[in-house]
Amino acid sequence: MIRAAVFSLGGIRTGKIEDYADDLSAYFRELQPDLAVLPAYSSLLLCAASGRLQGEDSFNGYCKAFVREAKGWNEIYLELHSELARDNKLFLVAGTTLEEEGGKVYHSAYCFGPDGEICARQRQTHLSREERAFGLSRGGELSLFEVAGMKAGFLVGNDARHPETGRILALKGAALVIHSGAIESGAKRVQPAGIWAQVQQNQFWAAEAQLKGALGGRSFGASSAVIGPCEITPDLSGYLARESEGRPFAAAELDEDGRLRIKKSYPLLKLLHPAAYRGRLPELYG
Amino acid sequence: MALDGWKERLYRQYLYWICRPARLKRRLAALIGKGKTAPPPDGQHLRVAALQVEIELFKDPLDYADMAHRRVAEAVAAGAQLVAFPEDNNLSLLGMLPGVEEMGEAVSEDAVKESVEPAAPDITVAEVIRYIGPVLAPFLDLLYSTLAASYGLYLMAGSFLLPDGERVVNRSFLYGPNGELVGTQDKVHLMPIEIEWGISGGDEFRLFETAAGKIALPVCMDATYFETFRILELQGAEIAVLPIANPEPYNYWLALRGIWPRIQESPLYGIKSALVGNLLGFEFTGRAGIFAPVELTADGSGVLAEVDSPEKEGIAVAEIDLGALAELRRDHPWRDSNPALYRRYMPRLYRSL
Known part of the structure; x- marks a missing residue:
């Protein structure tokens, strides 16, 4: 059984890196998670709060300015979260950043192990119209890694709305999907069509961290949650824990034996019917 | 045990007699006046109705015909041009079999959950359907074809458990405004209990191009799997008509695992028709409704209309806009595709199942 905590960053001080680290560390001490997950754009949020993106007043402007700063800033951002993971002895998904590699810009998430080393990186594989227009490139892999003995995979940003991603991870054996x-x-009303729906059709766990706050003139307001198959919770919602007003986190223990019992009694993936898909899903079968 | 003794054969002749076409035609002629008919589709806007049907056993098939007519007339009065009945829409006609009601009263709910034939464990559901199916198929075809033609609408008659050669399938039927059979769709993804019953799944998803739009007919559990709606989206479907018969107490979250997220993942309109009520120890619940991508609903809910009660008869009626759907698809704000990623993993992963 592992304990997962997800954070929206709402109310966490981001103006100074030291304050940010102190606030997060305090929550880590309180919640004692094995895994902590931060939301998308965490790197941009910190960079903007540090004053490095001054002069920009639109979200796109922030992103463009960030890409110019990315190389230097990402070193600071990754080192900061490496230290947080090591100091608090947990797996830490640092949220996301934009990074340039080989002339292409990707939206990426990083996970650090309790030793402070990077244990996984995932690039966003499905881009919104705006992200394509901005010039982001798609990632081409969905990999699994181990979090406290549990097979886990990442879904970054818009990937949550594309169910192929969760299906790939589930069929590869993911027990936990981090978003x-x-x-x-x-x-906000469309949020259940993302990770929640992926959980229900794949019967894995999800640790969903959603950004709460303003960035580049945009307001982000979805709730972070730890989610499992509906049958794992008494009210059948599947929500083991949800972020509540004034508390920028949700935390829960993942009862893996319980999840496996649900999978055994209602084996959704075994009832897939690939013969009916072949030739009808050209994107999947070529 | 096959139901082919002389008593069973004799009783089936009786069933053919009470289901005979002339008898049904007389009843329908008496029911259907020269009243309102549905306006023809204009290719862009379409008024659609999802029926929620409260199940009851009918000893006389004409009583079933009365029910079907009443519900169609209700939908037409609400302006519907496309009307959908629920899954397992022929179970009510099992009431024609002697002893069915008594079996339902006698068996405990727990026993039924384990097996639907505790009183006669050597007869499977598939065998019962093979026995009565040849009687029901022409009766249902005549009934729904006549209703569609009489009211000039597209009528999804629901799905029926029917024999098809050696197999027994869960098959949806769509009739056109001239009473023609537009097409059928066999349920592809079966529930575990249907597999126990001896039902066979379909192997393909079909699309029907009609004056009312490009229509597909996935059945109930098919909406648990994104693959169904992704295939339909890639085929160009505009409307998925999904009959359901969920044998479990209603819960908002359990119900949310079906058509609503599928419509959001693969943008098209969804019409969910629901069977509700109690039969043979099963409690069927659901809320029939009309669903759309959130971008096409004014309140951002993705719901255009939904029946309030999950247990009682009802109807959900809404207008859908195929032009708005086409526009959304042309320049979708978040939808993307990554074929290289899919080809890298999915064929191998599907083969591994």
């Missing part, structure tokens, strides 16, 4: 997201406040 760093950011949903604009006006679009």
Whole structure:
């Protein structure tokens, strides 16, 4: 059984790196998670709060300015979260950043192990219209890694809305899917169509960290949550824990034996019917 | 045990007699007046109705015909041009079999959950359907074809458990405004209990191009799997008509695992028709509704209309806009595709199942 905590960063001080680290560390001490997950755009948020993106007043402007700063800033950002993971002896998903490699810009998430080393990196594989227009490139892999003995995979941002991603991870054997997201406040009602729906059709766990706050003139307002198959919770919602007002986190223990019992009694993936898909899913079968 | 003794054969002749076409035609002629018919589709806007049907056993098939007519007339009165009945929409006609009601009263709910034939464990559901199916198929075809033609609408008659050669399938039927059979769809993804019953799944998803739009007919559990709606989206489907019969107490979250997220993942309109009520120890619940991508609903909910009660008869009616759907798809704000990623993993992973 592992304990997962997800953070929205709402109310956490981001103006100074020291304050940010202190606030997060205090929550880590209080919650004692094996895994902590931060939301999308955490790197941009910190960079903007540090004053490095001054002069920009739009989200796109922030992103463009960030890419110019990315190489230097990402070293600071990654080192900061490496130390946080090591000091607090936990797996830490640092949220996301934009990074340039080989002339392409990717939206990426990083996970650090309790030793402070990077144990996984995942690039966003599905881009929104705006992200494509901005010039982001798609990642081409969905990999699994181990979190406290549990097979885990990442879904970054818009990937949560594309169910192929969760299916790939589930069929590869993921028990846990970690999601760093950011949903604009006006679009909150669609949130269950993302990770929650992926959990229900794949029967894995999800640790969903959603950004709460303002960035580049945009307001982000979805709630962070730890989610399992509906049958794992008494109210059948599947929500083991949800972020509540004034508390920028949700934390829960993942009862892996319970999840496996649900999978055994209602084996959704075994009832897939690939023969009916072949030739009808050209994107999947070529 | 096959149901082919002389008593069973004799009783089936009786069933053919009470289901005979002339008898049904007389009843329908008496029911259907020269009243309102549905306006023809204009290719862009379409008024659709999802029926929630409270199940009851009918000893006389004409009583079933009365029910079907009443519900269609209700939908037409609400302006519907496309009307959908629920899954297992022929179970009510098992009431024609002697002893069915008594079996339902006698068996405990727990026993039924383990097996639907505790009183006669050597007869499977598939065998019962093979026995009565040849009687029901022409009766249902005549009934729904006549209703569609009489009211000039597209009528999804629901799905029926029916024999098809050696197999027994869960098959949806769509009739056109001239009473023609537009097409059928066999349920592809079966529930575990249907597999126990001896039902066979379909192997393909079909799309029907009609004057009312490009229509697909996935059945109930098919909406648990994103693959169904992704295939339909890639085929160009605009409307998925999904009959359901969920044999479990209603819960908002359990119900949310079906058509609503599928419509959000693969943008098209969804019409969910629901069977509700109690039969043979099963409690069927659901809320029939009309669903759309959140971008096409004014309140951002993705729900255009939904029946309030998950247990009682009802109807959900809404207008859908195929032009708005086409526009959304042309320049979708978040939808993307990564074929290289899919090809890298999915064929191998599907083969591993």
